[in-house]
Amino acid sequence: MAQSSEEPLEFREYVLGKESELRFEVETNETVVLHITNGKAEIYGAELLQTIEYKFEAGSKIAVFTWHGCKLKIAGKTEGEYVSKDTPMVMYVNTHAVLEQMRNAAEENGSRGPKVMICGPTDSGKTTLCRILLNYALRVGQRPTFVDLDVGQGTVSIPGTLGAVVPEKPLDPVGAFINENPVVYHFGHVSPEANAKYYDHNISLLATVFHLRCSKSRRADIGGLFINTCGFVKGVGYNSLLHAAKEFQVDVVVVLEQERLYNELKKALPKIKVVLLPKSGGVVERSSAYRKESRDKRVHEYFFGYQNALNPHRLEVSFEEIEIFKVGAPVLSNSCLPFDAEPEEYEKKLVPVKVGPELVNKLLAVNHAECEMDIIETNLAGFVVVQEVDLEMETLSLLSPKPYPLPNSYLLMGDLAFMVQQ
Ligand SMILES: Nc1ncnc2c1ncn2[C@@H]1O[C@H](COP(=O)(O)OP(=O)(O)OP(=O)(O)O)[C@@H](O)[C@H]1O
Numbered sequence: 001m002a003q004s005s006e007e008p009l010e011f012r013e014y015v016l017g018k019e020s021e022l023r024f025e026v027e028t029n030e031t032v033v034l035h036i037t038n039g040k041a042e043i044y045g046a047e048l049l050q051t052i053e054y055k056f057e058a059g060s061k062i063a064v065f066t067w068h069g070c071k072l073k074i075a076g077k078t079e080g081e082y083v084s085k086d087t088p089m090v091m092y093v094n095t096h097a098v099l100e101q102m103r104n105a106a107e108e109n110g111s112r113g114p115k116v117m118i119c120g121p122t123d124s125g126k127t128t129l130c131r132i133l134l135n136y137a138l139r140v141g142q143r144p145t146f147v148d149l150d151v152g153q154g155t156v157s158i159p160g161t162l163g164a165v166v167p168e169k170p171l172d173p174v175g176a177f178i179n180e181n182p183v184v185y186h187f188g189h190v191s192p193e194a195n196a197k198y199y200d201h202n203i204s205l206l207a208t209v210f211h212l213r214c215s216k217s218r219r220a221d222i223g224g225l226f227i228n229t230c231g232f233v234k235g236v237g238y239n240s241l242l243h244a245a246k247e248f249q250v251d252v253v254v255v256l257e258q259e260r261l262y263n264e265l266k267k268a269l270p271k272i273k274v275v276l277l278p279k280s281g282g283v284v285e286r287s288s289a290y291r292k293e294s295r296d297k298r299v300h301e302y303f304f305g306y307q308n309a310l311n312p313h314r315l316e317v318s319f320e321e322i323e324i325f326k327v328g329a330p331v332l333s334n335s336c337l338p339f340d341a342e343p344e345e346y347e348k349k350l351v352p353v354k355v356g357p358e359l360v361n362k363l364l365a366v367n368h369a370e371c372e373m374d375i376i377e378t379n380l381a382g383f384v385v386v387q388e389v390d391l392e393m394e395t396l397s398l399l400s401p402k403p404y405p406l407p408n409s410y411l412l413m414g415d416l417a418f419m420v421q422q
């Protein structure tokens with residue numbers, strides 16, 4: 001049962017010693033309220049203010065960490081609520097200090113700031129560490145770029161995308177990651193495995209955007225980069241890590257938890273600083289059902305806003321107004337190929353999609369391209385979801401964050417669908 005707003009909240013009080021953290025997960029259908037009553041604390045590198053009562057949604061997995069000790073009050077049903085003194089935060093802050101030295105050196109000698117890629121197996125705390133290091137950099141006035149290559153979660157935009165963003169201030173300790181003016185590329189699947197060539201192609205596009213931005217802004221160049229990666233670290237997943245390291249000209253790779261991956265990357269990237277850091281004991285493993293739910297939540301938030309603060313629009317568009325494509329045709333065996341064609345061309349090939357009732361609930365990405373030839377090289381304007389297909393009237397009804405008309409006629413379809421909860 002969700003808490004009724006009339007019920008008085010029953011607060012539990014905690015006194016946290018230095019370098020310790022309170023960990024908890026918010027139970028289904030519950031909200032947890034927390035405020036700091038004395039001292040200072042932070043959530044994943046974002047400072048908490050004593051003047052604010054923080055509210056955490058169901059499913060949130062939180063660690064309130066303090067460097068020098070604090071007192072706090074918490075109310076609402078949680079799971080696994082405990083205090084731990086055993087955290088890797090000192091090592092994480094030392095990593096930040098080294099990166100900050102590299103930024104200072106870059107500023108002094110006119111070179112580029114640190115470009116950091118964070119890797120590790122599933123549920124090793126990669127995204128959390130990105131968040132912590134990004135917040136620490138933002139708190140000292142740096143402007144690093146954040147790139148998310150994890151198509152399973154799509155923190156910059158929505159799942160099935162790769163994106164980059166330049167946050168201006170430390171991230172909200174409660175809300176979503178950051179998504180103001182992102183540069184987003186379509187992938188359409190939740191694992192790089194679905195089309196590794198296309199995935200790597202998008203990595204290269206994002207890297208080009210990043211280097212271009214750095215060539216125009218010294219501040220961006222000094223601030224450097226944090227790359228969040230997928231937990232898929234074998235086979236094509238591993239190859240994509242190497243590809244990303246090369247394309248972004250990464251100079252520091254942080255590997256969480258897995259010594260094997262650390263050694264493999266150290267060997268494969270001899271000119272790059274590869275460091276192994278421990279996983280926090282607080283990192284929570286997430287089931288595939290939880291991941292699916294988080295993906296739906298992320299898409300819901302895209303259209304309806306955080307805590308349903310936005311009202312999406314319903315647009316009617318005629319079949320003529322749009323062209324829908326999928327990326328990737330079935331790979332033909334070499335003997336079926338024209339003599340001058342490379343097999344990989346098929347993985348980046350645009351395939352027209354016929355409009356029909358099977359499109360209902362499909363998530364479509366609106367591409368910015370000016371002509372069909374450029375679609376594969378171009379970033380996204382946003383997303384729509386197909387609500388209805390009227391074959392007689394030849395119209396589609398779309399859920400869209402913006403009113404009519406669509407910003408472009410080229411739409412890209414992948415595996416992702418989204419059902420609007422009434
Ligand atoms: N110290 C901590 N205490 C409590 N929960 C934590 C802590 N650190 C991370 N978590 C939670 O654990 C979960 C997994 O962490 P995170 O998302 O950083 O892992 P990941 O390696 O990025 O996972 P994935 O492979 O799915 O991308 C998250 O919900 C995060 O909020």
Ligand SMILES: [Mg+2]
Nearest residue numbers: 126127128150
């Ligand atoms: Mg992650």
